[in-house]
Amino acid sequence: MKISQGVEWGLHCATLLALAPPDRVVRRDRLAAHYGLPEAYLAKHLQAMARAGVLHAVPGPRGGYRLGREAARITVLDVVEAVEGSTPPFLCQEIRQRGTGALPPDQCRRPCAIHATMTAADQAWRASLRTVTIADLVARLPAGVRERNEKIVS
Amino acid sequence: MKISQGVEWGLHCATLLALAPPDRVVRRDRLAAHYGLPEAYLAKHLQAMARAGVLHAVPGPRGGYRLGREAARITVLDVVEAVEGSTPPFLCQEIRQRGTGALPPDQCRRPCAIHATMTAADQAWRASLRTVTIADLVARLPAGVRERNEKIVS
Ligand code: FES
Ligand code: FES
Numbered sequence: 001m002k003i004s005q006g007v008e009w010g011l012h013c014a015t016l017l018a019l020a021p022p023d024r025v026v027r028r029d030r031l032a033a034h035y036g037l038p039e040a041y042l043a044k045h046l047q048a049m050a051r052a053g054v055l056h057a058v059p060g061p062r063g064g065y066r067l068g069r070e071a072a073r074i075t076v077l078d079v080v081e082a083v084e085g086s087t088p089p090f091l092c093q094e095i096r097q098r099g100t101g102a103l104p105p106d107q108c109r110r111p112c113a114i115h116a117t118m119t120a121a122d123q124a125w126r127a128s129l130r131t132v133t134i135a136d137l138v139a140r141l142p143a144g145v146r147e148r149n150e151k152i153v154s
Numbered sequence: 155m156k157i158s159q160g161v162e163w164g165l166h167c168a169t170l171l172a173l174a175p176p177d178r179v180v181r182r183d184r185l186a187a188h189y190g191l192p193e194a195y196l197a198k199h200l201q202a203m204a205r206a207g208v209l210h211a212v213p214g215p216r217g218g219y220r221l222g223r224e225a226a227r228i229t230v231l232d233v234v235e236a237v238e239g240s241t242p243p244f245l246c247q248e249i250r251q252r253g254t255g256a257l258p259p260d261q262c263r264r265p266c267a268i269h270a271t272m273t274a275a276d277q278a279w280r281a282s283l284r285t286v287t288i289a290d291l292v293a294r295l296p297a298g299v300r301e302r303n304e305k306i307v308s
Binding site: 001002003004005007008009011012015016032033034035036037076084089090091092093095096098099100101102103107113114115117118120121122124125126127128129132136137140141142144145149152 | 155156157158159161162163165166169170186187188189190191230238243244245246247249250252253254255256257261267268269271272274275276278279280281282283286290291294295296298299303306
């Protein structure tokens, strides 16, 4: 089980974009340079975030990205799902219906207890990520970093 | 993000082994046949579960597996960590210390707020999986399945 690097990149970029003045667009090469990321690969994640509405993409030579809505209305989960997709990580292959021990379909109308337990844990994970917004992340930046980064993106 | 198929296999096998009389060893080919699983690939996961103490492996021609301890003392998390390992799925690459925006090391003594948020969600996921034991899964088997499977493994 592994979460893509794009999650770290996307969340840091969103936190940086949250410091830009409203309507200020930050160029993609600038975001990549700020965190030392490969621009082409970062592009993929920024596009996914734009598709999900977390970012707003402005095309053209003076284009770039800004947040798609207020930082207080973007949760960490929104970014994680934009980058990773929202497919649950546990994929039940209905092994209870296979092999010599196969159960008949009428005993399998609902997910088995194992499947239900994995789903509940996934929901706990998502619920936890939903409690933190990009605005919360900005509020927890170390002393001085906020001011410095505000200057960088203004 | 994806959880290995071995988790579904390992949890179902543990639930089946929980129905065997104490000290009864179930052969690996029988476990594989019961759920229609490829035996060589299942072997890998059963061995990992034995290494973690979740199962007890009995070698030799009449060998096989039984639970490593009472079903009520094996959590779903124990099986998941035996199969998947316990490495957190989010790997922070400290991008805050890279690129043109790099923070000095003395501002990076603690995980950043993004890293801490991902860690908290991982802990919520593990805590959820820790609330359910193999004994709980057995108690939630559909009517009749427990009795049928008890016969199969006795
Ligand atoms: S049949 Fe898939 S988890 Fe039980
Ligand atoms: S530096 Fe890795 S998550 Fe912030």
